Amino acid sequence: MAPAPPGSQIAPLPLNLPFRIISKTIGQGAYASIRKACPLHATNPVIAVKFINKEHAFKQGRLTPKQLKLEIVLHSHLGKHQNIIHCVGSGEDTIWTWIAMELAEGGDLFDKIEADEGVGEDIAHFYFTQLVSAVSFMHSKGIAHRDIKPENVLLSGQGDLKLADFGLAALFKKDGNLRLCNTVCGSPPYIAPEIVSGRRSKRADMLDTGYLANVSDIWSCGVVLFVLLVGNTPWDEPTMRSEEYKEYVETNGRTTDELWQKLPPEIVSLLRGMLKVNPASRFTLDEIRTHPWFTKSNPYLSPSGTNANPIGLATQMLSQLRIDFSQDPTASQRGGQSQDPDVMDVDFFPRRSNAHPANVNMISSTQPETPVAETPFDWERPPRLGTHDGISASQPVAGDTHRATYQSQPLTQTPFLSQFPSSTQDLLSQDPSLTQFTSNPSVPLTLTQAARKFHDVLPNYSLARFLSPLSLSLLIPLLVEALHKLGVPVPPFSEEHIEQWERDGEASVRVKMADGRRQGLNGHVVVEKGIFGGERMCEVRFVKASGDPLEWRRFFKRVVVSVGDVVLRPG
Missing domain, CATH: 1.10.510.10 (Transferase(Phosphotransferase) domain 1)
Known part of the structure; x- marks a missing residue:
């Protein structure tokens, strides 16, 4: 897959759109980014809008105007079906073509x-x-x-x-x-x-x-x-x-x-x-x-x-997500490597995979970057359970009396939810992402009792995330070391970088590599400070930009197992 459109987040989006943009990036393709939108003078329905940077797609990429037009024509021609994303409309200006679609809320x-x-x-x-x-x-x-x-x-x-x-x-x-x-x-x-x-x-x-x-x-x-x-x-x-x-x-x-x-x-x-x-x-x-x-x-x-049975289905699926901390994260898995370096290249027209033969063993495009870099991290952040409303992740709470034990020194034992006050336990036990870290995953009744829809139990955002009471300055080096062990090189960073990340309350490490099937796998590992149930912790999110979601899940699991001792677990 081709790199993200250069400057696409900076170039102004089309004017006079028949809807208002209400989110940051929620998805990305070879030449496009996707955002949420809704009618100009209403709050619903919420739709997804795909913005294609034409200059990048036509001049620097492999997409042609004819192919783009064909996509719109064929998608529109399909009409409505309950298992197909519906095309709502399209338009363009000199820089962008946009396609408005039904939002996949799940x-x-x-x-x-x-x-x-x-x-x-x-x-x-x-x-x-x-x-x-x-x-x-x-x-x-x-x-x-x-x-x-x-x-x-x-x-x-x-x-x-x-x-x-x-x-x-x-x-x-x-x-x-x-x-x-x-x-x-x-x-x-x-x-x-x-x-x-x-x-x-x-x-x-x-x-x-x-x-x-x-x-x-x-x-x-x-x-x-x-x-x-x-x-x-x-x-x-x-x-x-x-x-x-x-x-x-x-x-x-x-x-x-x-x-x-x-x-x-x-x-x-x-x-x-x-x-x-x-x-x-x-x-x-x-x-x-x-x-x-x-x-x-x-x-x-x-x-x-x-x-x-939306609730039953979501509950069953959530209970099947499990991370085994006893596994060796660096052990090769089935299908991880190919015997022949001359891998076929069939994913390049009109989109080229980053797992081109020349890149299979060259995963070196990974680099740490602050959110204010030339290509800023601009993805929508999922909602946080147990956080103080209206308080920035990086801002201290006035009169904050939370325990700072983990923040000031390395962990001496694995952090468990039971070590925190009951109020913190009650709030964080409602976070569905925590269930995957138990040895015998089960879905808390608090998640299912009040649920009315599938995504009330199994959220639309990725569960490739974890919480850690470790400070950002201690957590970043551990994550970088884990990436190195998995063959994802990260250029060295200085104390100044860490100090800046601490001041900003967030850091982003870009991941660009070939997955186990030698296809492009790209995204960010994002670390942010936050107040969760009255406790100051860091949230680590693995945000996939492009590539196979199962491969991204596999990558997430390997990193989590590598840093397992600092991951907050139920129990």
Whole structure:
């Protein structure tokens, strides 16, 4: 994926917009940033607006005016469907093109799924059913998505799936006639093999013989189902360079891979049908919808295809998020490295992955930066539970009598919530992010009793965050050391930097690297002072700018385990 638009946060946004911007950045793409907005003279509905910096996209990037126009036309043509992000409108000025869309109030689906674990069969079935409904609707309109992957699967406020990002969508049927696509696009773990293996004699991004984009969508849906079930992809890429894929092909889908061994036979039967290497023999949507596993009853699925039990579903998913502090954070994981340095590059048109072969072992773009740097950290901060209303994170509270033991010296023991006053315990026990740090995760009744919607239990913001009573000046060096141990080099910083961060009450470390699948993974590790339930602590947030949400979750877990002794835990 290309870097964020240079100066895009500084260039003035379009004037005379038919809505008001009400947030900082909530999402980012190769050439775009996304913010929340609402009508000029009302407080709702709240929508999401994607702003594309045209100069960056057309001149410095690989996006063309034709592709951008096609995205808007196809997204608008789709109309409304309960499992697809709805396009509200679009416009442009000399600098920007904007696309207004329905806001996914529930956030990222795969941000709420444990890496290397997945979700239970019922939850996987529920979301797979909704994904198939969305893709079926698109295909009925003659449109293929061509970029189905976790990054593009969002949630509504009630926890229903919403398929997003139509930047690579294509028309595969017009006037009843099928049209072949020739563009090489997609993400290696999710892309269909016919796209990867096709001849490219004229251009690296164009196949000599086209493919049916709707059939390649089926393959991607199969990989997504696999990831829902086990929390990992079946292979790095669908080529013989991947040992897992090679065995899958050579055994005709009867692989001995341990991840496949976890799956019940009826699910394996469906996956084998969807992941047929020969597109002509791959399951159709009708064959998927009539498969015995697909047609089974589901307690979360209403007759209309929506979430029948939002609170129960959110509670179950939250209880499955768990961080094991006994693990070795530096141990290599399945699929972490490729045997062949000459990795294929299929994610570059029109968006290039930062995991280009030249960058696979060069994760050195990471650097600490203050929020007042040339490219300021401009992401919206999630709400804080247990904080003093109206008080800045960096400001002391007048008459503050909180304990400062942890703030002035290194920790001698792991901080537990039970060590703090009962009032602090009561407030912070309502923070859903704390549940992932218990040895046997369970969701507090205080979270579920008053809940009315899915996101009342499982929030729309990322749970890749933790609290620590350690001071910022002590915490930053520990985080930087953890990043070094994980192979993410951070340039040295001085005492002056730390003193400045202490004065500002916040610091941001930029993370730019190749993930375990050699795809771009970018974001920030943000540390901010705050008053939580009357106690002064630091909040550490891992803010993903781009990349696979499960890979970002995996990265977060490794850093947390590395600094585990300073992470506030329940109990």
